[in-house]
Amino acid sequence: MTERIIIFDTTLRDGEQSPGASMNTGEKLRLATQLEKLGVDVLEAGFPAASDGDFEAVSRIAGHLKHTEVAALARTSKKDIDRAWGAIQHAAFPRIHTFIATSDIHLTYKLRMNRDEVVATAVEAVRYARSLTERVEFSAEDGSRSDRDFLCRVFEAAIAAGATTINLPDTVGYAIPQEYAELVQYVMSHTTNIHQAVLSVHCHNDLGLATANTLAAICAGARQAEVTINGIGERAGNTSLEEVVMALHTRPNYLSFTSGIKTEFIYPTSRLVSMITGIPVQPNKAIVGANAFSHEAGIHQDGVLKNPMTYEIMKPEAIGLNTNKLVLGKHSGRHALRTHLKDLGYDLSDEELQLVFTKFKELADKKKHVVDEDLEVLVTEGILQSHDVFALDYLHVTSGTTVLPMASVRILINGRPVQGAEYGNGPIDAVYKAIAGLTGTGSELLRFSINAITGGTDAQGEVTVRLRENGLEAMGRGADPDVITAGAKAYINGLNRLEYLKAHPITPME
Ligand code: KIV
Ligand code: ZN
Numbered sequence: 001m002t003e004r005i006i007i008f009d010t011t012l013r014d015g016e017q018s019p020g021a022s023m024n025t026g027e028k029l030r031l032a033t034q035l036e037k038l039g040v041d042v043l044e045a046g047f048p049a050a051s052d053g054d055f056e057a058v059s060r061i062a063g064h065l066k067h068t069e070v071a072a073l074a075r076t077s078k079k080d081i082d083r084a085w086g087a088i089q090h091a092a093f094p095r096i097h098t099f100i101a102t103s104d105i106h107l108t109y110k111l112r113m114n115r116d117e118v119v120a121t122a123v124e125a126v127r128y129a130r131s132l133t134e135r136v137e138f139s140a141e142d143g144s145r146s147d148r149d150f151l152c153r154v155f156e157a158a159i160a161a162g163a164t165t166i167n168l169p170d171t172v173g174y175a176i177p178q179e180y181a182e183l184v185q186y187v188m189s190h191t192t193n194i195h196q197a198v199l200s201v202h203c204h205n206d207l208g209l210a211t212a213n214t215l216a217a218i219c220a221g222a223r224q225a226e227v228t229i230n231g232i233g234e235r236a237g238n239t240s241l242e243e244v245v246m247a248l249h250t251r252p253n254y255l256s257f258t259s260g261i262k263t264e265f266i267y268p269t270s271r272l273v274s275m276i277t278g279i280p281v282q283p284n285k286a287i288v289g290a291n292a293f294s295h296e297a298g299i300h301q302d303g304v305l306k307n308p309m310t311y312e313i314m315k316p317e318a319i320g321l322n323t324n325k326l327v328l329g330k331h332s333g334r335h336a337l338r339t340h341l342k343d344l345g346y347d348l349s350d351e352e353l354q355l356v357f358t359k360f361k362e363l364a365d366k367k368k369h370v371v372d373e374d375l376e377v378l379v380t381e382g383i384l385q386s387h388d389v390f391a392l393d394y395l396h397v398t399s400g401t402t403v404l405p406m407a408s409v410r411i412l413i414n415g416r417p418v419q420g421a422e423y424g425n426g427p428i429d430a431v432y433k434a435i436a437g438l439t440g441t442g443s444e445l446l447r448f449s450i451n452a453i454t455g456g457t458d459a460q461g462e463v464t465v466r467l468r469e470n471g472l473e474a475m476g477r478g479a480d481p482d483v484i485t486a487g488a489k490a491y492i493n494g495l496n497r498l499e500y501l502k503a504h505p506i507t508p509m510e
Contacts (some may be wrong), residue, residue: 002256005248006198006224007241009040011273012061013047013073014202014238015228020466020475021277024500025057026387032061034272034345035229036068038265040241042095042224047073048087049080053504055087062091069135071095076125085132096129098122099139099167102146102154119154123161130162139167139202144175144183152190159191165198165224170213173206173236177216184220200224203239205231210239211286215247218257229273230281230288242266242287242319250314267320268345271373275380278475278493280451280464287319320345327371330364337375344372346379355382366481367460373453374460377479381489388496389414390439397484399427407431411438411492428487435488441495443469450486453479463490472501 012028012035015021023031028045035043045062048055062070070091072084076098088094100111100122107113113121122138129136138158140151155166168187170180184201188194201217201224203210214225231240245261270288274281283290293316295301303310316322322343328336334357341348341356348356359378364370394410407430410419418438424430432445447466452459461483465476476494480486 008042010044058087069093095135101141103142126161137165138163144170167200169202173204181216181220202226278477443467467494
Protein backbone atom coordinates (compact mmCIF):
# COMPACT_ATOMS: atom_id res chain seq x y z
CA MET A 1 0.00 0.00 0.00
CA THR A 2 1.31 3.49 -0.82
CA GLU A 3 1.73 5.64 2.25
CA ARG A 4 1.29 9.37 2.28
CA ILE A 5 4.23 11.58 3.22
CA ILE A 6 3.35 14.78 5.07
CA ILE A 7 4.92 17.74 3.30
CA PHE A 8 6.00 20.39 5.81
CA ASP A 9 7.06 23.51 3.97
CA THR A 10 9.46 25.87 5.73
CA THR A 11 10.18 28.29 2.87
CA LEU A 12 8.82 31.15 4.96
CA ARG A 13 10.90 30.27 8.04
CA ASP A 14 14.11 28.34 7.26
CA GLY A 15 13.94 29.54 3.63
CA GLU A 16 13.82 33.11 4.81
CA GLN A 17 17.07 32.45 6.69
CA SER A 18 18.87 32.39 3.30
CA PRO A 19 21.28 35.31 3.27
CA GLY A 20 19.42 38.40 2.02
CA ALA A 21 16.11 36.59 1.47
CA SER A 22 13.92 38.65 3.75
CA MET A 23 10.30 39.04 2.64
CA ASN A 24 7.75 41.58 3.79
CA THR A 25 4.33 40.66 5.19
CA GLY A 26 2.46 41.17 1.91
CA GLU A 27 4.94 38.97 0.05
CA LYS A 28 4.73 36.28 2.72
CA LEU A 29 0.95 36.28 2.57
CA ARG A 30 0.95 35.88 -1.19
CA LEU A 31 3.47 33.06 -1.01
CA ALA A 32 1.51 31.33 1.76
CA THR A 33 -1.62 31.48 -0.41
CA GLN A 34 0.31 29.88 -3.27
CA LEU A 35 1.76 27.18 -0.98
CA GLU A 36 -1.76 26.28 0.17
CA LYS A 37 -2.77 25.99 -3.48
CA LEU A 38 0.27 23.79 -4.11
CA GLY A 39 -1.09 21.47 -1.43
CA VAL A 40 1.51 21.54 1.33
CA ASP A 41 0.17 19.86 4.47
CA VAL A 42 1.94 22.06 7.00
CA LEU A 43 3.28 25.54 6.40
CA GLU A 44 5.85 26.89 8.83
CA ALA A 45 5.04 30.58 8.66
CA GLY A 46 7.88 31.95 10.77
CA PHE A 47 9.48 32.44 14.15
CA PRO A 48 7.23 34.96 15.96
CA ALA A 49 9.69 35.58 18.82
CA ALA A 50 12.34 36.72 16.34
CA SER A 51 10.76 40.07 15.44
CA ASP A 52 7.50 42.01 15.44
CA GLY A 53 7.51 41.68 11.63
CA ASP A 54 7.64 37.89 11.90
CA PHE A 55 4.86 37.89 14.48
CA GLU A 56 2.65 40.00 12.26
CA ALA A 57 3.31 37.91 9.15
CA VAL A 58 2.67 34.62 10.96
CA SER A 59 -0.52 36.01 12.46
CA ARG A 60 -1.84 37.24 9.09
CA ILE A 61 -1.03 33.91 7.43
CA ALA A 62 -2.68 32.00 10.30
CA GLY A 63 -5.87 33.97 9.80
CA HIS A 64 -5.80 33.55 6.05
CA LEU A 65 -5.22 29.84 5.34
CA LYS A 66 -8.22 27.56 5.37
CA HIS A 67 -6.99 23.98 5.00
CA THR A 68 -3.28 24.00 5.75
CA GLU A 69 -1.78 23.54 9.21
CA VAL A 70 0.11 26.69 10.16
CA ALA A 71 3.21 26.10 12.29
CA ALA A 72 5.13 28.70 14.30
CA LEU A 73 8.64 28.06 15.58
CA ALA A 74 9.58 28.60 19.24
CA ARG A 75 12.57 27.81 21.40
CA THR A 76 11.77 25.80 24.51
CA SER A 77 10.96 28.86 26.59
CA LYS A 78 7.53 29.87 27.82
CA LYS A 79 8.05 33.33 26.36
CA ASP A 80 8.75 31.98 22.86
CA ILE A 81 5.86 29.54 23.03
CA ASP A 82 3.45 32.25 24.17
CA ARG A 83 4.59 34.43 21.30
CA ALA A 84 4.17 31.56 18.80
CA TRP A 85 0.73 30.75 20.17
CA GLY A 86 -0.26 34.42 20.12
CA ALA A 87 0.46 34.48 16.40
CA ILE A 88 -1.28 31.24 15.38
CA GLN A 89 -4.08 30.64 17.87
CA HIS A 90 -6.73 31.82 15.40
CA ALA A 91 -5.51 29.46 12.64
CA ALA A 92 -7.85 26.72 11.44
CA PHE A 93 -5.13 24.16 12.30
CA PRO A 94 -2.40 25.69 14.51
CA ARG A 95 0.84 23.82 15.25
CA ILE A 96 3.52 24.88 17.75
CA HIS A 97 7.00 23.75 16.71
CA THR A 98 9.42 23.90 19.62
CA PHE A 99 13.09 22.93 19.50
CA ILE A 100 16.22 22.51 21.59
CA ALA A 101 19.64 21.20 20.62
CA THR A 102 20.63 17.69 21.69
CA SER A 103 24.23 17.23 20.46
CA ASP A 104 27.06 17.38 22.99
CA ILE A 105 28.73 20.13 20.95
CA HIS A 106 25.64 22.34 21.29
CA LEU A 107 25.04 21.40 24.94
CA THR A 108 28.60 22.23 25.94
CA TYR A 109 29.31 25.34 23.90
CA LYS A 110 25.93 26.89 23.09
CA LEU A 111 23.38 25.90 25.72
CA ARG A 112 25.80 25.21 28.61
CA MET A 113 23.32 22.65 29.89
CA ASN A 114 23.71 19.00 30.84
CA ARG A 115 21.60 16.24 29.30
CA ASP A 116 19.16 16.00 32.23
CA GLU A 117 18.48 19.73 31.96
CA VAL A 118 17.83 19.43 28.23
CA VAL A 119 15.32 16.61 28.77
CA ALA A 120 13.56 18.54 31.54
CA THR A 121 13.41 21.72 29.44
CA ALA A 122 12.07 19.86 26.40
CA VAL A 123 9.40 18.12 28.48
CA GLU A 124 8.27 21.33 30.13
CA ALA A 125 8.06 23.13 26.77
CA VAL A 126 6.16 20.35 25.02
CA ARG A 127 3.75 19.96 27.94
CA TYR A 128 3.07 23.70 27.96
CA ALA A 129 2.64 23.83 24.17
CA ARG A 130 0.31 20.84 24.35
CA SER A 131 -1.84 22.69 26.92
CA LEU A 132 -2.43 25.27 24.17
CA THR A 133 -2.93 23.13 21.07
CA GLU A 134 -3.27 19.49 20.14
CA ARG A 135 -0.63 19.80 17.40
CA VAL A 136 2.87 20.02 18.84
CA GLU A 137 6.10 19.30 17.03
CA PHE A 138 9.35 18.82 18.89
CA SER A 139 12.72 19.11 17.12
CA ALA A 140 16.08 17.91 18.40
CA GLU A 141 18.36 20.48 16.82
CA ASP A 142 21.64 18.96 15.53
CA GLY A 143 19.93 15.59 15.97
CA SER A 144 22.13 13.84 13.40
CA ARG A 145 25.26 14.63 15.46
CA SER A 146 23.67 13.70 18.79
CA ASP A 147 24.32 10.61 20.86
CA ARG A 148 21.77 8.09 19.59
CA ASP A 149 20.60 6.84 22.95
CA PHE A 150 20.27 10.35 24.32
CA LEU A 151 18.29 11.30 21.23
CA CYS A 152 15.88 8.43 21.83
CA ARG A 153 15.61 9.43 25.49
CA VAL A 154 14.68 13.01 24.57
CA PHE A 155 12.18 11.85 21.93
CA GLU A 156 10.56 9.37 24.30
CA ALA A 157 10.18 12.07 26.95
CA ALA A 158 8.83 14.59 24.41
CA ILE A 159 6.25 12.13 23.09
CA ALA A 160 5.21 11.23 26.65
CA ALA A 161 4.77 14.97 27.31
CA GLY A 162 2.44 15.26 24.32
CA ALA A 163 4.49 15.83 21.14
CA THR A 164 2.54 14.63 18.12
CA THR A 165 5.44 15.00 15.67
CA ILE A 166 9.11 14.54 16.47
CA ASN A 167 11.68 15.90 14.11
CA LEU A 168 15.22 14.66 13.59
CA PRO A 169 17.12 17.47 11.86
CA ASP A 170 20.43 17.20 10.08
CA THR A 171 20.99 20.82 11.08
CA VAL A 172 24.49 21.19 9.66
CA GLY A 173 24.03 19.00 6.57
CA TYR A 174 26.58 16.46 7.84
CA ALA A 175 24.75 13.16 7.36
CA ILE A 176 25.27 10.58 4.60
CA PRO A 177 22.11 8.84 3.27
CA GLN A 178 22.91 5.34 4.55
CA GLU A 179 23.95 6.69 7.94
CA TYR A 180 20.86 8.91 8.24
CA ALA A 181 18.56 6.03 7.29
CA GLU A 182 20.21 3.88 9.98
CA LEU A 183 19.68 6.67 12.51
CA VAL A 184 15.99 6.82 11.61
CA GLN A 185 15.73 3.05 12.02
CA TYR A 186 17.55 3.25 15.34
CA VAL A 187 15.18 5.93 16.61
CA MET A 188 12.19 3.87 15.40
CA SER A 189 13.34 0.78 17.22
CA HIS A 190 14.73 2.36 20.42
CA THR A 191 12.06 4.95 21.23
CA THR A 192 9.39 2.86 22.91
CA ASN A 193 6.43 5.21 22.26
CA ILE A 194 7.51 6.25 18.74
CA HIS A 195 4.25 5.01 17.21
CA GLN A 196 2.32 7.68 19.09
CA ALA A 197 3.98 10.38 16.96
CA VAL A 198 4.92 11.09 13.36
CA LEU A 199 8.65 10.92 12.72
CA SER A 200 9.85 13.88 10.66
CA VAL A 201 13.14 14.73 8.95
CA HIS A 202 14.66 18.12 8.19
CA CYS A 203 17.88 18.18 6.17
CA HIS A 204 20.32 20.89 5.19
CA ASN A 205 22.29 20.74 1.99
CA ASP A 206 25.86 21.52 3.03
CA LEU A 207 27.18 18.40 1.29
CA GLY A 208 24.57 18.47 -1.47
CA LEU A 209 22.85 15.45 0.11
CA ALA A 210 19.65 16.96 1.54
CA THR A 211 17.27 15.31 -0.95
CA ALA A 212 19.14 11.98 -0.84
CA ASN A 213 19.08 12.02 2.96
CA THR A 214 15.38 12.88 3.06
CA LEU A 215 14.47 10.06 0.65
CA ALA A 216 16.67 7.58 2.55
CA ALA A 217 14.94 8.62 5.78
CA ILE A 218 11.49 8.19 4.23
CA CYS A 219 12.42 4.69 3.07
CA ALA A 220 13.60 3.98 6.63
CA GLY A 221 10.31 5.04 8.23
CA ALA A 222 10.08 8.85 8.40
CA ARG A 223 6.64 10.10 7.39
CA GLN A 224 7.07 13.87 7.35
CA ALA A 225 9.58 15.70 5.12
CA GLU A 226 10.55 19.30 5.92
CA VAL A 227 11.36 21.12 2.71
CA THR A 228 11.56 24.49 0.99
CA ILE A 229 10.77 25.66 -2.51
CA ASN A 230 13.92 25.84 -4.67
CA GLY A 231 15.79 24.40 -1.66
CA ILE A 232 16.40 27.87 -0.24
CA GLY A 233 17.45 28.09 3.39
CA GLU A 234 20.20 28.66 5.91
CA ARG A 235 23.71 28.42 4.31
CA ALA A 236 23.56 25.86 1.43
CA GLY A 237 19.81 25.56 1.90
CA ASN A 238 17.28 22.89 2.82
CA THR A 239 15.86 19.86 1.07
CA SER A 240 13.95 21.10 -1.94
CA LEU A 241 10.24 20.35 -2.08
CA GLU A 242 10.19 19.86 -5.82
CA GLU A 243 13.00 17.29 -5.77
CA VAL A 244 11.44 15.11 -3.07
CA VAL A 245 7.92 15.33 -4.51
CA MET A 246 8.99 14.64 -8.10
CA ALA A 247 11.20 11.74 -7.00
CA LEU A 248 8.13 10.15 -5.38
CA HIS A 249 6.04 11.01 -8.42
CA THR A 250 8.53 9.72 -11.00
CA ARG A 251 9.66 6.52 -9.27
CA PRO A 252 6.48 5.05 -7.72
CA ASN A 253 7.66 1.48 -8.20
CA TYR A 254 10.74 2.10 -6.12
CA LEU A 255 9.40 4.73 -3.74
CA SER A 256 5.85 3.68 -2.98
CA PHE A 257 4.80 6.90 -1.27
CA THR A 258 2.52 9.72 -2.29
CA SER A 259 2.14 13.33 -1.31
CA GLY A 260 -0.76 15.77 -1.48
CA ILE A 261 1.22 18.15 -3.69
CA LYS A 262 -0.48 19.27 -6.89
CA THR A 263 2.66 19.00 -8.98
CA GLU A 264 1.33 21.27 -11.75
CA PHE A 265 1.77 24.22 -9.37
CA ILE A 266 5.44 23.48 -8.68
CA TYR A 267 6.89 25.65 -11.44
CA PRO A 268 4.72 28.74 -10.79
CA THR A 269 5.50 28.45 -7.08
CA SER A 270 9.21 28.17 -7.75
CA ARG A 271 9.09 31.31 -9.92
CA LEU A 272 7.10 33.16 -7.27
CA VAL A 273 9.66 32.32 -4.58
CA SER A 274 12.48 33.46 -6.82
CA MET A 275 10.66 36.69 -7.67
CA ILE A 276 9.79 37.47 -4.07
CA THR A 277 13.13 36.62 -2.48
CA GLY A 278 15.28 37.94 -5.34
CA ILE A 279 17.21 34.65 -5.29
CA PRO A 280 17.60 33.34 -8.84
CA VAL A 281 17.26 29.61 -9.51
CA GLN A 282 20.50 28.15 -10.86
CA PRO A 283 19.96 27.08 -14.51
CA ASN A 284 20.94 23.45 -13.86
CA LYS A 285 18.75 23.13 -10.73
CA ALA A 286 16.86 19.83 -10.79
CA ILE A 287 13.16 20.09 -11.75
CA VAL A 288 12.79 23.91 -11.86
CA GLY A 289 16.06 25.18 -13.40
CA ALA A 290 15.89 26.83 -16.83
CA ASN A 291 17.85 23.92 -18.36
CA ALA A 292 16.02 21.11 -16.58
CA PHE A 293 13.96 20.26 -19.65
CA SER A 294 16.14 21.64 -22.45
CA HIS A 295 18.22 19.28 -24.53
CA GLU A 296 21.42 20.67 -25.97
CA ALA A 297 23.26 17.72 -27.51
CA GLY A 298 22.16 16.95 -31.08
CA ILE A 299 21.83 13.26 -30.32
CA HIS A 300 19.47 14.04 -27.42
CA GLN A 301 17.40 16.48 -29.48
CA ASP A 302 17.02 13.87 -32.18
CA GLY A 303 15.90 11.28 -29.65
CA VAL A 304 13.41 13.62 -27.96
CA LEU A 305 11.87 14.56 -31.29
CA LYS A 306 11.38 10.88 -32.10
CA ASN A 307 10.02 10.12 -28.64
CA PRO A 308 10.38 12.35 -25.53
CA MET A 309 10.75 9.22 -23.38
CA THR A 310 14.24 8.67 -24.82
CA TYR A 311 15.74 11.40 -22.63
CA GLU A 312 12.88 12.85 -20.56
CA ILE A 313 11.97 11.15 -17.31
CA MET A 314 9.26 13.70 -16.46
CA LYS A 315 6.89 15.71 -18.57
CA PRO A 316 7.40 19.47 -18.24
CA GLU A 317 3.61 19.86 -17.95
CA ALA A 318 3.70 17.70 -14.79
CA ILE A 319 5.35 20.60 -12.94
CA GLY A 320 3.26 23.25 -14.69
CA LEU A 321 5.94 24.21 -17.18
CA ASN A 322 4.09 25.08 -20.32
CA THR A 323 6.42 24.45 -23.23
CA ASN A 324 3.91 25.71 -25.79
CA LYS A 325 3.75 29.11 -24.19
CA LEU A 326 0.76 31.14 -25.17
CA VAL A 327 2.15 34.46 -26.24
CA LEU A 328 0.28 37.67 -25.49
CA GLY A 329 0.70 40.89 -27.44
CA LYS A 330 -0.53 44.45 -27.43
CA HIS A 331 -3.93 43.46 -28.79
CA SER A 332 -4.58 40.96 -26.00
CA GLY A 333 -7.38 41.99 -23.69
CA ARG A 334 -8.00 41.90 -19.98
CA HIS A 335 -9.82 38.57 -20.16
CA ALA A 336 -6.92 36.82 -21.94
CA LEU A 337 -4.53 38.28 -19.39
CA ARG A 338 -6.65 37.12 -16.44
CA THR A 339 -7.01 33.60 -17.88
CA HIS A 340 -3.32 33.34 -18.57
CA LEU A 341 -2.32 34.61 -15.12
CA LYS A 342 -4.69 32.09 -13.58
CA ASP A 343 -2.94 29.28 -15.48
CA LEU A 344 0.32 30.56 -14.05
CA GLY A 345 -1.11 30.33 -10.54
CA TYR A 346 -1.97 34.00 -9.97
CA ASP A 347 -5.58 34.54 -8.97
CA LEU A 348 -5.85 38.32 -8.94
CA SER A 349 -8.57 40.59 -7.61
CA ASP A 350 -10.15 43.05 -10.09
CA GLU A 351 -8.09 45.88 -8.65
CA GLU A 352 -4.86 43.88 -8.90
CA LEU A 353 -5.67 42.84 -12.45
CA GLN A 354 -6.16 46.46 -13.43
CA LEU A 355 -2.71 47.36 -12.08
CA VAL A 356 -1.05 44.50 -13.95
CA PHE A 357 -3.05 45.19 -17.11
CA THR A 358 -1.79 48.78 -17.27
CA LYS A 359 1.80 47.61 -16.91
CA PHE A 360 1.17 44.82 -19.45
CA LYS A 361 0.03 47.36 -22.06
CA GLU A 362 3.13 49.49 -21.42
CA LEU A 363 5.38 46.47 -21.89
CA ALA A 364 3.52 45.20 -24.96
CA ASP A 365 4.19 48.57 -26.59
CA LYS A 366 7.93 47.99 -26.19
CA LYS A 367 8.06 44.23 -26.73
CA LYS A 368 6.21 42.29 -29.43
CA HIS A 369 5.63 39.05 -27.54
CA VAL A 370 4.89 39.01 -23.82
CA VAL A 371 5.57 35.56 -22.35
CA ASP A 372 5.09 33.88 -18.96
CA GLU A 373 8.33 35.19 -17.45
CA ASP A 374 7.37 38.75 -18.42
CA LEU A 375 3.97 38.36 -16.77
CA GLU A 376 5.55 37.13 -13.55
CA VAL A 377 7.66 40.26 -13.44
CA LEU A 378 4.58 42.42 -13.98
CA VAL A 379 2.75 40.73 -11.11
CA THR A 380 5.72 41.16 -8.80
CA GLU A 381 6.22 44.80 -9.69
CA GLY A 382 2.54 45.68 -10.00
CA ILE A 383 1.24 44.09 -6.82
CA LEU A 384 3.90 42.87 -4.47
CA GLN A 385 5.95 46.05 -4.60
CA SER A 386 3.03 48.47 -4.64
CA HIS A 387 3.42 49.42 -0.94
CA ASP A 388 7.17 50.04 -1.06
CA VAL A 389 8.79 53.16 0.44
CA PHE A 390 10.82 53.95 -2.71
CA ALA A 391 9.64 53.69 -6.32
CA LEU A 392 11.31 54.64 -9.58
CA ASP A 393 9.39 57.38 -11.37
CA TYR A 394 11.75 58.59 -14.09
CA LEU A 395 15.22 57.78 -15.38
CA HIS A 396 17.35 59.39 -18.05
CA VAL A 397 20.88 58.20 -18.71
CA THR A 398 23.56 59.35 -21.13
CA SER A 399 26.55 57.14 -21.73
CA GLY A 400 28.77 55.94 -24.55
CA THR A 401 32.37 56.05 -25.69
CA THR A 402 32.68 59.83 -25.84
CA VAL A 403 30.62 61.15 -22.91
CA LEU A 404 30.92 61.05 -19.17
CA PRO A 405 28.07 58.78 -17.98
CA MET A 406 25.36 60.81 -16.29
CA ALA A 407 22.00 59.87 -14.77
CA SER A 408 19.01 62.07 -13.93
CA VAL A 409 16.62 60.23 -11.67
CA ARG A 410 13.26 60.96 -10.10
CA ILE A 411 12.02 58.63 -7.41
CA LEU A 412 8.96 58.63 -5.19
CA ILE A 413 9.55 58.39 -1.46
CA ASN A 414 6.25 57.30 0.06
CA GLY A 415 4.61 58.89 -2.98
CA ARG A 416 6.54 62.19 -2.76
CA PRO A 417 8.73 62.94 -5.84
CA VAL A 418 12.42 63.86 -5.43
CA GLN A 419 14.91 64.25 -8.25
CA GLY A 420 18.62 64.65 -8.83
CA ALA A 421 21.53 63.86 -11.14
CA GLU A 422 24.98 62.28 -10.78
CA TYR A 423 28.03 61.39 -12.85
CA GLY A 424 29.70 58.00 -12.57
CA ASN A 425 32.31 55.63 -13.98
CA GLY A 426 29.58 53.97 -15.98
CA PRO A 427 25.80 54.34 -16.31
CA ILE A 428 25.02 52.01 -13.42
CA ASP A 429 27.49 53.80 -11.16
CA ALA A 430 25.85 57.13 -12.05
CA VAL A 431 22.30 55.78 -11.47
CA TYR A 432 23.19 54.14 -8.15
CA LYS A 433 24.96 57.26 -6.88
CA ALA A 434 21.93 59.38 -7.77
CA ILE A 435 19.50 56.97 -6.07
CA ALA A 436 21.69 56.65 -2.96
CA GLY A 437 21.82 60.45 -2.68
CA LEU A 438 18.07 60.90 -3.10
CA THR A 439 17.17 58.16 -0.63
CA GLY A 440 19.84 59.16 1.88
CA THR A 441 21.01 55.55 2.07
CA GLY A 442 24.60 54.36 2.28
CA SER A 443 24.42 50.71 1.27
CA GLU A 444 27.34 48.78 -0.13
CA LEU A 445 26.77 46.89 -3.40
CA LEU A 446 28.01 43.36 -2.71
CA ARG A 447 26.86 41.70 -5.91
CA PHE A 448 25.40 42.70 -9.25
CA SER A 449 24.35 40.20 -11.89
CA ILE A 450 22.37 40.48 -15.08
CA ASN A 451 20.51 37.93 -17.17
CA ALA A 452 18.09 37.95 -20.07
CA ILE A 453 14.84 36.40 -18.82
CA THR A 454 13.87 35.09 -22.26
CA GLY A 455 15.65 34.74 -25.59
CA GLY A 456 15.72 37.46 -28.26
CA THR A 457 17.25 40.92 -28.39
CA ASP A 458 13.98 42.48 -27.17
CA ALA A 459 14.06 40.30 -24.03
CA GLN A 460 13.74 41.87 -20.61
CA GLY A 461 17.02 42.13 -18.73
CA GLU A 462 16.81 40.91 -15.16
CA VAL A 463 19.21 42.37 -12.63
CA THR A 464 19.85 40.90 -9.20
CA VAL A 465 21.77 42.84 -6.56
CA ARG A 466 22.86 42.17 -3.02
CA LEU A 467 23.17 45.16 -0.69
CA ARG A 468 24.56 45.65 2.80
CA GLU A 469 23.90 48.55 5.17
CA ASN A 470 24.75 48.68 8.87
CA GLY A 471 25.10 44.90 9.09
CA LEU A 472 21.78 44.21 7.33
CA GLU A 473 21.77 42.45 3.96
CA ALA A 474 19.09 42.29 1.30
CA MET A 475 18.66 41.06 -2.23
CA GLY A 476 17.00 43.19 -4.89
CA ARG A 477 15.65 42.27 -8.25
CA GLY A 478 14.35 44.23 -11.23
CA ALA A 479 13.48 43.57 -14.84
CA ASP A 480 12.97 45.78 -17.85
CA PRO A 481 13.69 45.73 -21.60
CA ASP A 482 16.22 48.49 -20.80
CA VAL A 483 19.00 46.93 -18.71
CA ILE A 484 19.97 50.19 -16.98
CA THR A 485 16.35 50.65 -15.87
CA ALA A 486 16.36 47.01 -14.72
CA GLY A 487 19.49 47.84 -12.67
CA ALA A 488 17.77 50.87 -11.13
CA LYS A 489 14.67 48.82 -10.25
CA ALA A 490 16.81 46.08 -8.67
CA TYR A 491 18.69 48.63 -6.57
CA ILE A 492 15.47 50.29 -5.42
CA ASN A 493 13.96 46.89 -4.65
CA GLY A 494 17.01 46.06 -2.49
CA LEU A 495 16.74 49.43 -0.70
CA ASN A 496 13.06 48.74 0.03
CA ARG A 497 13.98 45.40 1.56
CA LEU A 498 16.63 47.10 3.71
CA GLU A 499 14.00 49.64 4.83
CA TYR A 500 11.74 46.76 5.83
CA LEU A 501 14.55 45.14 7.82
CA LYS A 502 15.34 48.44 9.56
CA ALA A 503 11.68 48.82 10.52
CA HIS A 504 11.42 45.21 11.76
CA PRO A 505 14.60 44.52 13.77
CA ILE A 506 15.31 40.91 14.65
CA THR A 507 15.63 40.15 18.36
CA PRO A 508 19.14 38.77 18.96
CA MET A 509 19.14 35.09 19.99
CA GLU A 510 20.82 34.24 23.26
O1 KIV B 1 17.97 23.00 11.06
C1 KIV B 1 17.36 22.92 12.14
O2 KIV B 1 17.76 22.21 13.06
C2 KIV B 1 16.15 23.71 12.30
C3 KIV B 1 15.32 23.42 13.50
C4 KIV B 1 14.82 24.64 14.13
C5 KIV B 1 14.22 22.47 13.12
O3 KIV B 1 15.81 24.49 11.44
ZN1 ZN C 1 16.87 24.07 9.53
